[in-house]
Amino acid sequence: MRILVQKFGGTSVATEERRAQVAAKVLGAVSENYAVVAVVSAMGRGGDPYATDTLIKLATDINKEMPARELDLLMSCGEVISGAVLAATLQSHGLRTALLTGGQAGIITNAEYGEARILRVDPQEILRELKAGCVVVVAGFQGVSEDGGVTTLGRGGSDTSAAALGVALSAEAVDIYTDVEGVMTADPRIVRDARILDVVTYNDIAHLAHEGAKVIHPRAVEIAMRQNIPLRVKSTFSDAPGTLVTNSQPDRAAGADMIGDRLITGIAHMPQVTQITVDISGDKDKPRVVRQIFKSMALAGISVDFISTQLDAVRYTVKDELAGKAAGVLQNMGITAKTLPGCAIISLVGGGITDAPGVMADVAEVLAERDIEILQSADSHTTIWVLVAGPRLTEAVQMLHNKFIQFN
Numbered sequence: 153m154r155i156l157v158q159k160f161g162g163t164s165v166a167t168e169e170r171r172a173q174v175a176a177k178v179l180g181a182v183s184e185n186y187a188v189v190a191v192v193s194a195m196g197r198g199g200d201p202y203a204t205d206t207l208i209k210l211a212t213d214i215n216k217e218m219p220a221r222e223l224d225l226l227m228s229c230g231e232v233i234s235g236a237v238l239a240a241t242l243q244s245h246g247l248r249t250a251l252l253t254g255g256q257a258g259i260i261t262n263a264e265y266g267e268a269r270i271l272r273v274d275p276q277e278i279l280r281e282l283k284a285g286c287v288v289v290v291a292g293f294q295g296v297s298e299d300g301g302v303t304t305l306g307r308g309g310s311d312t313s314a315a316a317l318g319v320a321l322s323a324e325a326v327d328i329y330t331d332v333e334g335v336m337t338a339d340p341r342i343v344r345d346a347r348i349l350d351v352v353t354y355n356d357i358a359h360l361a362h363e364g365a366k367v368i369h370p371r372a373v374e375i376a377m378r379q380n381i382p383l384r385v386k387s388t389f390s391d392a393p394g395t396l397v398t399n400s401q402p403d404r405a406a407g408a409d410m411i412g413d414r415l416i417t418g419i420a421h422m423p424q425v426t427q428i429t430v431d432i433s434g435d436k437d438k439p440r441v442v443r444q445i446f447k448s449m450a451l452a453g454i455s456v457d458f459i460s461t462q463l464d465a466v467r468y469t470v471k472d473e474l475a476g477k478a479a480g481v482l483q484n485m486g487i488t489a490k491t492l493p494g495c496a497i498i499s500l501v502g503g504g505i506t507d508a509p510g511v512m513a514d515v516a517e518v519l520a521e522r523d524i525e526i527l528q529s530a531d532s533h534t535t536i537w538v539l540v541a542g543p544r545l546t547e548a549v550q551m552l553h554n555k556f557i558q559f560n
C-alpha cells in the first residue's frame with residue numbers, strides 16, 4: 153500500500169469553495185493509487201465560527217483561567233468539526249471516508265495540556281480503514297493522554313499530527329497544503345518579493361520554523377527528519393510544485409538545486425518580544441546575581457531567549473505578554489530592570505553561514521544605512537540573530553532580504 157499523508161491548514165478548509173479544492177487534491181492522490189490520510193486543521197482564522205481562536209474566546213471571555221485540560225477539550229472540537237465537514241465533502245465526491253479524532257487515530261501524548269508531546273502512534277485503526285478502501289480523515293492538532301484526556305499539540309500543531317502519522321505509517325511523503333506556494337525566503341506578508349524555495353534542508357526549515365516562520369511547525373520537521381520522511385509544502389489553490397524538504401544531500405539528478413551552497417536560505421522574524429536589561433555594573437558578586445535572575449525566571453515558568461551576560465549588564469528577551477510578570481519577579485528580589493517592549497528578533501538562517509567571513513559586517517552595514525539600531529545580536533554556525541525595535545521590523549527584514557537573498 154502506497155500511503156500519502158495530506159495535511160490541510162485552516163485557510164484551506166475555510167469555505168465550501170476551498171474545500172472543493174481540497175477534495176480535488178485528495179481525489180488526485182486517490183487516482184494515483186495512493187491510500188490517503190487527510191489531516192485537517194480547524195476551519196478558518198480567529199472570528200470564523202469554528203476557528204481555534206474563536207473557540208478559545210468562547211470560554212476565556214467567561215473565565216480567563218480556564219483549566220488547560222478543559223480548554224484542550226474545547227479546542228479539539230475545531231478540528232473534529234472540520235474533519236466531519238471535509239469527510240462530508242469527500243463523500244459528496246464519491247469517496248468512502250473514515251473520520252477519526254487524534255486519539256482514535258492512535259496518537260498518544262503526554263499530559264502536558266496545550267503543548268502535549270507525542271509519545272507514540274499506534275496506526276492500527278488507520279491501517280484497517282485504509283485497507284478497507286477508505287480515505288481516512290484525521291482531526292489534526294490533538295491526541296489523547298494515557299489517562300484518557302484529550303490533549304492538543306501546541307498552536308499550529310496539525311502539521312505535527314501529519315508528520316507523526318507519516319512516520320508511523322511509513323508514508324511515501326507528507327504534503328503540507330497551505331495558502332502559499334511553498335516555503336519562502338521570508339514571510340510574504342512582510343517581503344513582497346520573497347521567493348519560493350524549491351528545496352530546503354530539514355535543518356534550515358527547522359531553524360526558520362523555530363525562529364518564527366509559521367509556514368510549518370518546527371516539531372513536524374523534527375519528527376519527519378528523524379525518519380527521513382519527505383515533506384512537501386504546497387498550495388491548496390494551485391498546482392505549483394511547492395517546496396521539498398529533504399536532507400542535506402539532495403538528489404541533484406532529480407533536479408534539486410545546490411542547497412548546501414546557499415549562504416542565507418531564508419529570514420524569519422519573531423515580533424512582540426520585550427528586551428529586559430539588568431544593570432549589574434555595581435554588583436560585587438556578579439555570578440550570584442546572574443544565577444538569581446535566571447533561576448527566578450525558571451521558577452516563575454518564564455521562558456527566556458536571546459541571553460547575553462556581560463560584566464556591566466544582563467540582557468534577555470521574553471514574550472511581551474510575560475514582560476509584566478518577569479519585571480514583577482525581579483522587583484520582588486530587589487532587582488531593578490529596564491524593559492523595552494514591542495521588539496522583534498530577526499533570524500538569518502543558512503547552512504552557508506558556517507565559516508563565511510563578513511556576514512555580520514554586512515548585516516550591520518545594511519541596517520546602519522537606515523539607522524536601524526541593533527539592540528542585541530548573536531550568531532551560531534547556521535543563524536545570525538538581531539534584535540530591533542518593533543516599528544523597524546518590516547524595513548529591516550526587507551533590507552536584509554534585498555542584501556542576502558540572491559535571485560537566480
Ligand code: ADP
Pocket residue numbers: 160161162163164193308329330331332334335336337338339340341360364365366367368418
Ligand atoms: P495553515 O493554516 O495552512 O497551517 P499557516 O498560517 O500556519 O497556514 O502558515 C502559512 C503562512 O505562513 C503563510 O500565509 C505565510 O504568511 C506565513 N509564513 C511565514 N513565514 C513564511 C515563509 N518563510 N514561507 C512561507 N510562508 C511563511
Ligand code: ASP
Pocket residue numbers: 161162193194204205230292293306307308309310311
Ligand atoms: N487549529 C490549530 C491552531 O490554530 C492547529 C493548526 O492550525 O495547525 O493552532
Ligand code: MG
Pocket residue numbers: 161308311366367368369
Ligand atoms: Mg500552520
